[in-house]
Amino acid sequence: MRVVIAGGHGQVALRLERLLAERGDTAVGLVRRPEQTGDLRAAGAEPVLCDLESASVAEVAARLRDADAVVFAAGAGPGSGAGRKDTVDRGAAVLLADAALAAGTGRFLMVSGKGVGSSPPAGTDPVFAAYLRAKAQADDHVRAHASLGWTILRPGRLTDEPGTGHVTLAPSTPEGSVTRDDVAAVLLALLDEPRTAGRTLDLVAGGTPVAAAVRAAADG
Numbered sequence: 001m002r003v004v005i006a007g008g009h010g011q012v013a014l015r016l017e018r019l020l021a022e023r024g025d026t027a028v029g030l031v032r033r034p035e036q037t038g039d040l041r042a043a044g045a046e047p048v049l050c051d052l053e054s055a056s057v058a059e060v061a062a063r064l065r066d067a068d069a070v071v072f073a074a075g076a077g078p079g080s081g082a083g084r085k086d087t088v089d090r091g092a093a094v095l096l097a098d099a100a101l102a103a104g105t106g107r108f109l110m111v112s113g114k115g116v117g118s119s120p121p122a123g124t125d126p127v128f129a130a131y132l133r134a135k136a137q138a139d140d141h142v143r144a145h146a147s148l149g150w151t152i153l154r155p156g157r158l159t160d161e162p163g164t165g166h167v168t169l170a171p172s173t174p175e176g177s178v179t180r181d182d183v184a185a186v187l188l189a190l191l192d193e194p195r196t197a198g199r200t201l202d203l204v205a206g207g208t209p210v211a212a213a214v215r216a217a218a219d220g
Contacts, residue, residue, distance in 0.1 A: 001025040003191065004067040006052060006096050007074025008045060009036040012111065012158070015184035016071065017045035030063065030074075052092035060099035069107035069191050070100045072138075082130035089131055093138035100148055107197070108148040109190055111183070112139050114156045114175070114202050139200070149197040151190050155183050156204040168206025169213040170220075176204030189214040 005013045008029020017027040021044025029040045030050040037047035076084035117136045120129040142150045156176045163181025195218035
């Protein structure tokens with residue numbers, strides 16, 4: 001399998017790249033800065049320079065031509081303002097989805113966030129509210145294109161604790177956290193389970209082994 005990952009230097013992306021490389025798949029990470037390429041190579045991934053805030057659909061599609069699947073794991077990150085929430089969390093995701101459509105890619109995984117799609121409560125920090133709106137708009141754009149074979153994954157609060165290999169994965173879950181290790185493991189399992197296409201799934205820590213949780217989501 002050849003998997004192209006946007007936001008290839010992110011913490012979840014690097015974990016996913018290692019998992020793909022360890023089992024003999026090809027992981028391609030799209031990154032903005034040359035200094036990030038060494039970390040991708042150390043993870044077993046092939047780095048490709050591509051700035052999703054300035055590239056065209058055609059330019060990105062050219063990088064996806066041979067991909068079996070595409071993963072959007074990019075984000076403006078902490079410390080960024082509302083403007084970059086729009087250009088990265090919404091704009092870059094929409095661009096990648098449009099490029100995947102143009103390239104004929106049949107599998108698209110979107111890393112979103114738990115609570116995305118709900119109206120921000122009164123008093124929500126304006127930048128975080130902008131993030132929620134941007135992610136919701138991106139998710140809606142992806143959902144509008146069934147031919148992408150999309151799955152939207154909405155993890156809870158991310159932690160750096162070691163993964164447990166056990167999660168709760170469902171269309172709706174209670175509030176909670178989840179390790180980045182377990183998010184990467186779930187993404188890998190989702191890539192192997194095309195029956196999860198067309199599903200939006202919350203992810204938090206839980207007691208179900210990752211493979212069984214993904215099978216149950218596909219069956220449900």
